[in-house]
Amino acid sequence: MPAAATSRDRLVAAAFELFEGHGYDATTVDEIATRAGTGRSTFFRHFRGKEDVVLPDHEALLGRVGGRLATASPGGYEVALREAAGIVLAHYLAEGPTARARYRLASSVPAIRDREIASVQRYVRLFAQHIHRWLDTEPDGPLRAELVASAVVIAHNHVLRRWLRGETDDDAATAALLDHSLTLAVSLLRAPAEPGGTPTVVIAGDQADVEQVVQAVRAALGKKPATPGLGSS
Structure with a gap:
């Protein structure tokens, strides 16, 4: 030492x-x-x-994460979430063998495992607190805030567990995997598009009759002309 x-x-x-x-x-x-x-x-x-x-200093980590989220500006929320999750991952990577030894202990000592599970919920609540502040006035904002907060923590823990188990050893590759995982996790920061899609515009000449207009609309929508069959007159 x-x-x-x-x-x-x-x-x-x-x-x-x-x-x-x-x-x-x-x-x-x-x-x-x-x-x-x-x-x-x-x-x-x-x-x-x-x-x-045995446990990492979660109080200090939560303080650093909260501090980064508190400085997020409109338009920079996604960056703030990525950097906040990165703070926690970097802490574990810096611990190296100590973090992996803790993981082994948590697998066999219920008291440690329970404390680690409880700490996960503290991170979810912290992320949710800030994301609610960002999204609550938007459509489905409160629900999206809860979903994003949980997804960010799940994405981080998925990557961290892979590193703790020795499935990834390269720090840069682990950070890249976190970045990819967070791309999926933060997708609901942006409000979903309204249903209905883009309207289709059909222009018909002055001489077109109703049947010609119907045919043009069907073609524009990618529909085949109706085929007479049972029930048609």
Whole structure:
């Protein structure tokens, strides 16, 4: 570990070493503090318990995400959503092996898994809060805001899980995959087009009779002339 590592960094590193070597349940706070070269009081200045030492600093991340969304200007909402999701992904990528060790622990320790699931909902609520502010006055705005918020978090987590499982290792490729996934997620930021499509205009000459006009309209709409059959007169 770098000499400049903080006591918090040392506690996190020590905790993961012990969790992977001895198991989560068998590891005590005292053992973590001793391995990190600190005392219990230092541990509890940074964390409330073992679960907190495992989880990323979601408070700081939520603050950064909220700060980026708060600065979004009309016309820049999509960029803000992409950059806000990118903040979270970049944090996990920077953690490297620690993030993957946490993922393995969450797969086997219910308390950690439950905390991570709860944190996902906090991100959804934060995104929704800002997207509602942007869209609520538009057609179907409140519904679209909820859909976009959930979709952005789902897109981010889909990409993050692939990286955590080792399916992607290249950071640039992972960021590109997030960009692609978010393209799908943010599509409802733009109001759907009104039904009906573009009107078709047919111009008929002065000498055209009704039958000729009908034939011209059918041709313009790509319809074949009606074929006489049962029920026709």
